[in-house]
Amino acid sequence: MIYPKRTRTRDLFELNGIWDFARELAPGDFANGFAPEKQVAVPSSYNDLFTEEEFRMWDKGVWYQRSFDMPKMLKDERIVLRFNSVSYRGEAFLNGVRLGDHETGYTPFEFDITDVVDFGKENRLCVRVENLLSTDTVPMGNLNNNPEPGQFAGQYPDMPFDFFPYAGIHRPVMVYTTSKQAWLDTVVVTTQNDGTVNVAGQVAGSASAVVLSCEGASVEASVESGAFEAAFKIDDVKLWNVWEPNLYNVTIQVVDDGDVLDEYTQRFGVREVKVEGDRILLNGKPVYFQGFGRHEDFAVIGKGLNHSVNIRDHELLKWINANSYRTTHYPYSEELIQLCDEQGILIISEAPAVSINFEFVTERTLDAHLKVLAELIERDRNYPSVVMWSVANEATTNRPESIPYFKKLSELVRSMDSTRPVTMITCKAENDLVMEFFDVVGVNLYPGWYHLPGQVADAKDDLRNTLEKMYAAFKKPIMITEFGADTIAGLHSLPAEQWSEEYQTELILGLIEVMRELDFVVGEHIWNFADFRTAQNFVRVGGNKKGAFTRDRQPKMVCHFVKKIWEKPRY
Ligand code: GCB
DSSP states (O other): OOOOOOOSSOOEEEOOEEEEEEEOSSOOOOTTOOOOSEEEEESSOSGGGOOSHHHHTOOSOEEEEEEEOOOGGGTTSEEEEEESOEESEEEEEETTEEEEEEESTTSOEEEEOTTTOOSSSOEEEEEEEEOOOOTTSSSOOOSSSOOSSGGGTTOBSOOSSSSOOOOEEOSOEEEEEEOSSEEEEEEEEEEOTTSEEEEEEEEEESOOEEEEEETTEEEEEEOBTTEEEEEEEOTTOOOOBTTBOOOEEEEEEEEETTEEEEEEEEEEOOOOEEEETTEEEETTEEOOEEEEEOOOOBTTTBTOOOHHHHHHHHHHHHHTTOOEEEOTTSOOOHHHHHHHHHHTOEEEEEOSOBSOOTTTOOHHHHHHHHHHHHHHHHHHTTOTTEEEEEEEESOOTTSTTHHHHHHHHHHHHHHHOSSSOEEEEESSGGGOSOGGGOSEEEEEOOBTTTBSTTOHHHHHHHHHHHHHHHHHHHOSOEEEEEOOOOBOTTOOOSSOOTBSHHHHHHHHHHHHHHHHHOTTEEEEEEEOSBOBOOOBOTTOSSSBOOOSBOTTSOBOHHHHHHHHHTTSOOO
């Protein structure tokens, strides 16, 4: 699936805006239209739009509905309806006809509606959305308050992870067209630093050839059994790099007997990422990751795509001299990854697999995990900003059952993409059993917070000891993918005590000092970029407050110090 665009051969319009909304209080015929209980915004999570508990916390079926007209000049085209993400399950009906469904939030899905859409009258689109998580879903949820790690036991709603389970149509809904005779279906661009570009792809329908144009030159490739491959070289290529986002366009025309049936322009960057010894190399030079774990989370809209928030967040990342972030704990919007491409930010792209607990894992959990990982790679593999895949965060990888499970995940990623390193984020330190399958060790460590509270000097020693033991066990570069302290903006304390801005600053600076003493440490990602909403729990005060920035994106004290440290790259 390629990201939909309006081109010279394709039209596109979005179905964003105000939709009707109703909870499925009892089974019924919602698919043919229903009486709304409320109005809802798309894209957005629905939860924080509403005040009543029975709407805000509803995770069973809800229905979205709207109508649209189809311009009749498009009647000879193939018409596609696309959802950029629906959490957790989406099932769509057009004019009462079931189009299909999709499971796992955060990845796109689409339906060919050519034979269902009506050019003569209004079309009614009804979408059932459901956010019931279980042992079979990725992420898992509703484990009867028996999660691991223990700090999330007893929270409301019952999730084994530490962010609010927002639900709804989170990203744009689009209708786009292609030619009926033939259209470009997939494009995979791989590059080498000498400027060699390989483009492979799939064409559906009757076309016999594609013409690729880049930087004023063109090559033609024949389409055989629906597939094509072509290569060209860019002279004096400018590499894509951190905050140096050199990008190119390749325009692909699907042709038949001289007619251009489809045309699509794919942006790409030329860069190389690899792991060598204890270093991650970007374009042959070691790169040290400095940045954050994050969330798609903002007041009122929850996890809904908002371009203004995304732009502001990247401005703040640049201000603080960060070079990277991890899409904790799920794939972020494709539009955001495209922005990282345009701006030169390094991304560790994570599957939505947080807190997989092997006490509860079923065959279906693994199937859902493999499916969503494949969808993520298909979606993001052409984006140069994505420099590493993360298959999961904090699974119970100290249990032997995790070994075959993670072997399969790592094999899948490597079979789909051999050009990027792969990581897994552990919280089991040297007791992790699956690190042999990964190139870089990601680890979340909270000395000075969940253990050794208030004791910065001891926390530093603890971090050093843990990291040294991990390096001895795994002999791979280690990135500290989370560390930090909850902090109430405006709370001060001398001497520094937990929850104060002084404590967050002292702890984070102290731990960074230790990381930078250790040669095998390849990155420091503070938890979290900004405060964010969680489930209710006695350890969370109005959400998780480990943000360096507040939820409305104002800097806490720590930011001014970190900005100084990050002014010069470690190497
Ligand atoms: C973690 C999790 C993250 C939590 C964080 C915390 O290890 O990966 O989702 O929010 O700790 O603050 O407890």
